[in-house]
Amino acid sequence: MQPKCFDVRRWMVAAMLLIASAAMAEDGPHPTITLRELPEALRAAWSHNLPDMNANSRCAVAFDSQVEQNRMVFKCSLYIAMAAEGARRAMRYCEESRVEKGIKSPCRLVKP
Numbered sequence: 001m002q003p004k005c006f007d008v009r010r011w012m013v014a015a016m017l018l019i020a021s022a023a024m025a026e027d028g029p030h031p032t033i034t035l036r037e038l039p040e041a042l043r044a045a046w047s048h049n050l051p052d053m054n055a056n057s058r059c060a061v062a063f064d065s066q067v068e069q070n071r072m073v074f075k076c077s078l079y080i081a082m083a084a085e086g087a088r089r090a091m092r093y094c095e096e097s098r099v100e101k102g103i104k105s106p107c108r109l110v111k112p
Contacts, residue, residue: 030108031106033108033110035112042061046059049076049078054079057077057078058086058110059074059077060090060093060109061075063103064105071103073103076090087109090109091109
């Protein structure tokens with residue numbers, strides 16, 4: 001028979017892994033892109049929306065060209081209570097616009 005402390009340690013490790021995975025999956029399974037990887041026009045759009053954003057706001061982008069603004073999509077979910085819902089909405093808005101404009105690149109969430 002194994003001591004009880006072994007079972008407690010096993011549950012502690014499992015709980016820590018669960019918490020860590022939840023923290024890392026804040027925005028869900030969506031692909032991401034860093035702010036510095038964005039074209040200048042999309043960075044300007046980000047800066048323009050930044051004053052209206054809260055901690056749960058999320059933005060998604062898709063672009064086929066670094067310079068042609070008609071080949072770029074920038075959509076945000078600004079006033080939202082939960083980060084995961086903000087990510088889902090931003091991705092949905094982006095996908096709708098991406099298909100409408102015929103952009104081939106997938107939508108990605110912006111990570112500051």
